[in-house]
Amino acid sequence: MIDVQRLRVLRAVADHGSFSRAAAALRLTPSAVSQHVAVLERSLGAPVVARSTRGVTLTQAGQIMVGAAESVAAELEQAKQQVERLRTGRVQLTVATFTSGGKHLLPGALPRLTAAHPHTQLHIREGEPEVTLPLVRQGAVDLALAYHFDGPLPVGPGSSSSLRWTPLLEDPLHVVMPEGHRFADRASLDIGELAAEPWVLGCLKTDAHLRRYAEQAGFEPDVRGTTTDYFFARSLVAAGMGISLIPSIALVPAVPGLRAVPVQHPAPMRYIGVATIDRRHDRPHLTTFIEALREQATAPSGIPGQGRPADWG
Numbered sequence: 299m300i301d302v303q304r305l306r307v308l309r310a311v312a313d314h315g316s317f318s319r320a321a322a323a324l325r326l327t328p329s330a331v332s333q334h335v336a337v338l339e340r341s342l343g344a345p346v347v348a349r350s351t352r353g354v355t356l357t358q359a360g361q362i363m364v365g366a367a368e369s370v371a372a373e374l375e376q377a378k379q380q381v382e383r384l385r386t387g388r389v390q391l392t393v394a395t396f397t398s399g400g401k402h403l404l405p406g407a408l409p410r411l412t413a414a415h416p417h418t419q420l421h422i423r424e425g426e427p428e429v430t431l432p433l434v435r436q437g438a439v440d441l442a443l444a445y446h447f448d449g450p451l452p453v454g455p456g457s458s459s460s461l462r463w464t465p466l467l468e469d470p471l472h473v474v475m476p477e478g479h480r481f482a483d484r485a486s487l488d489i490g491e492l493a494a495e496p497w498v499l500g501c502l503k504t505d506a507h508l509r510r511y512a513e514q515a516g517f518e519p520d521v522r523g524t525t526t527d528y529f530f531a532r533s534l535v536a537a538g539m540g541i542s543l544i545p546s547i548a549l550v551p552a553v554p555g556l557r558a559v560p561v562q563h564p565a566p567m568r569y570i571g572v573a574t575i576d577r578r579h580d581r582p583h584l585t586t587f588i589e590a591l592r593e594q595a596t597a598p599s600g601i602p603g604q605g606r607p608a609d610w611g
Contacts, residue, residue, distance in 0.1 A: 305367035307334040312364045316353040368435040392421040394430035395443040398548040407590035415583040434573050442573045462574050466595040469568040472558040475541040486562040490515035496540035498523040500531030
């Protein structure tokens with residue numbers, strides 16, 4: 299029989315990339331972590347990690363077992379919630395969200411949930427998808443409002459097959475510039491036209507994608523600043539520090555004196571959706587909330603669309 303504690307240790311090793319960091323997170327000694335992994339490997343008859351001077355990585359068997367570890371953790375958390383519901387009569391729903399998506403979608407969706415399920419106790423956790431999607435797989439949160447660009451979901455180590463992705467909306471990126479800028483009246487722009495411009499960006503992921511798009515267009519972007527807040531980035535644009543690349547839903551509230559112009563080539567897009575984990579249990583409150591998010595995503599919002607410049611900041 300496979301010990302659940304050893305699965306928990308393996309998951310920590312996968313998350314942290316070394317025995318010592320996993321030991322610190324679990325409040326164990328590195329020797330104890332190593333012993334747990336060794337016993338697990340003997341019970342399976344196969345190695346679960348590959349050791350090197352740079353740390354440890356999962357083998358194929360290890361990836362399978364981490365996926366199993368997360369499924370077990372999720373089931374245990376769900377069972378705990380069911381017992382809590384029996385004891386208190388209340389249902390808990392823990393929602394993880396990234397900042398701009400939560401700001402855009404949650405205020406309209408939450409009242410629908412509470413109206414349909416007034417005994418639901420709601421908890422909100424903020425975080426980027428690379429943090430929150432593994433939490434869904436582990437059962438620590440019930441769903442994550444998340445996004446990705448044109449690559450795969452940032453689900454972390456192990457299998458992502460247990461995740462269910464429900465698309466909500468496509469969120470095109472715009473170039474934001476002062477209203478007196480020479481390109482401010484354009485209906486659209488190509489990234490290559492902006493090779494000489496200084497940039498101020500509001501997200502590290504946007505920075506990475508801009509650099510890739512710029513490389514395809516044959517230039518190195520002159521990034522003068524990178525923040526973790528789109529509103530702050532737009533404020534810097536308004537102050538004349540540079541231009542920015544901003545997703546549509548992050549263009550509100552407006553910053554006076556700015557224009558947002560769609561990018562037609564390479565037409566960068568952010569895809570927003572909900573990640574949940576497949577479970578056997580009936581969870582009508584979760585179904586109601588996802589439907590409320592879908593309705594909110596399709597409701598008129600006033601955010602600028604592609605194909606025209608807009609007075610948004």
